[in-house]
Amino acid sequence: MMLAGALAGLLLSRVPLSLILTVNAAAGIASCLLLRGLPYTATHLGPAAARAPAPVWRGVAEGGRWLFARLRSQCSFPAPCCRSSP
Numbered sequence: 001m002m003l004a005g006a007l008a009g010l011l012l013s014r015v016p017l018s019l020i021l022t023v024n025a026a027a028g029i030a031s032c033l034l035l036r037g038l039p040y041t042a043t044h045l046g047p048a049a050a051r052a053p054a055p056v057w058r059g060v061a062e063g064g065r066w067l068f069a070r071l072r073s074q075c076s077f078p079a080p081c082c083r084s085s086p
Helices: 002-014 017-036 047-051 056-069
Strands: none
Touching: 002 017
């Protein structure tokens, strides 16, 4: 683990940050494109759930609602999002 931190520091001192971020974004996009091509069937779900898949954005919205409902308890500094309105 300490070697990874040292290598990251060496990389940041020698390579521009924009190049590192571009390579990181390209790797993420390539990963999504490769995984998209794999066939997948949800065998662990029941037949009713397999017939009517829920949209991905419904889960994202549910996660966002969960996070915003707990935002006040998660802030540990006086950020504008945590202040109570007068």
